[in-house]
Amino acid sequence: MNAWARAADLTGAVLLFLGCLQSLLGVIGMLRFPDVLSRSHAATKPQTLGTLLVLVGVALRLRHGIDVGTLALIVFFQFLTSPVASHLVARSAYRTGQTGSRGLLRDDLDPQLSDMEQREE
Amino acid sequence: MSNLFRDRSPYSWSFRIGSGRRVLDLPLVAWLTAIWILLWGTLSWANLVNGIVVAVCLCLAFPLPAVDIGLRLRPLGILRLAVYLLYDMFSSSVEVTRQIFAKGPYHAAVVAVPLRVRSDLMLTATAVAVSNVPGGSVIEVRRSTATLFLHVLDADDPGEIESARRQVWRMEELVARAFGTAEDIAHAARPVPEGDTPP
Numbered sequence: 001m002n003a004w005a006r007a008a009d010l011t012g013a014v015l016l017f018l019g020c021l022q023s024l025l026g027v028i029g030m031l032r033f034p035d036v037l038s039r040s041h042a043a044t045k046p047q048t049l050g051t052l053l054v055l056v057g058v059a060l061r062l063r064h065g066i067d068v069g070t071l072a073l074i075v076f077f078q079f080l081t082s083p084v085a086s087h088l089v090a091r092s093a094y095r096t097g098q099t100g101s102r103g104l105l106r107d108d109l110d111p112q113l114s115d116m117e118q119r120e121e
Numbered sequence: 122m123s124n125l126f127r128d129r130s131p132y133s134w135s136f137r138i139g140s141g142r143r144v145l146d147l148p149l150v151a152w153l154t155a156i157w158i159l160l161w162g163t164l165s166w167a168n169l170v171n172g173i174v175v176a177v178c179l180c181l182a183f184p185l186p187a188v189d190i191g192l193r194l195r196p197l198g199i200l201r202l203a204v205y206l207l208y209d210m211f212s213s214s215v216e217v218t219r220q221i222f223a224k225g226p227y228h229a230a231v232v233a234v235p236l237r238v239r240s241d242l243m244l245t246a247t248a249v250a251v252s253n254v255p256g257g258s259v260i261e262v263r264r265s266t267a268t269l270f271l272h273v274l275d276a277d278d279p280g281e282i283e284s285a286r287r288q289v290w291r292m293e294e295l296v297a298r299a300f301g302t303a304e305d306i307a308h309a310a311r312p313v314p315e316g317d318t319p320p
Contacts, residue, residue, distance in 0.1 A: 029221040045255045083252035090260045105276045108233035
């Protein structure tokens with residue numbers, strides 16, 4: 001095992017650790033934030049940066065062309081699909097009024113939605 | 122010559138089969154073949170040929186209309202977008218971590234951000250890029266006015282709302298420079314709407 005392989009292994013291990021740390025922070029955020037919309041901020045952390053760090057770490061340890069390609073494919077689809085899911089959760093949470101007990105400091109969306117309802121009537 | 126090449130749609134590499142509306146789209150076939158090979162996990166001639174056959178069969182069995190959705194691939198722009206996205210993911214992650222451990226209650230806000238681009242693809246790509254960054258949560262997208270509605274944590278801090286809006290506009294410009302047509306880039310280069318009044 002030469003020095004380059006050793007360095008790649010070490011970097012991969014560090015990235016795996018950082019990715020796990022991101023996921024842990026995301027979970028702590030889920031527990032500490034009070035409402036759905038705030039929690040979705042914390043929940044995107046493990047899903048994007050955490051996954052990216054873990055997969056890059058795995059790629060550095062595997063170091064095989066085709067495996068790296070498959071991992072890149074996973075990252076690509078993860079980045080393309082996770083916003084759709086989080087958007088739908090946020091959208092339904094907002095429309096069912098789960099914006100937290102303290103309410104919003106400012107809400108630009110509510111007047112627009114009520115406008116639309118009036119126009120439809 | 123290079124300019125002509127740069128603003129060419131990937132759809133110009135597609136051609137019609139027969140008289141019907143079946144269109145063989147070469148970039149799509151190449152992309153499907155690449156996924157096929159990656160999923161099998163070995164690069165061999167058999168996999169390559171099988172992949173091409175499957176991709177062509179799929180394109181013929183489920184014909185898609187040859188629509189130019191306005192996608193252009195600009196390598197330099199994509200590189201800049203990727204670098205900025207990585208930087209933004211790390212810096213926003215630190216910010217969200219700070220908010221997780223900040224004590225005391227806070228007020229959140231829902232903020233409208235009017236975009237300058239008009240095409241559907243740019244609107245979608247910007248929304249996807251914004252939601253991939255920790256701390257960016259898109260609640261609603263209004264297509265008619267090209268407006269994103271963001272959920273902002275910690276809106277008690279007066280600079281927070283403005284910085285969230287600036288971040289979206291910066292992302293919009295980078296996305297247009299990576300994937301947009303010349304027209305999209307011109308739209309995205311216009312000055313941002315000033316003032317903090319909701320529409």
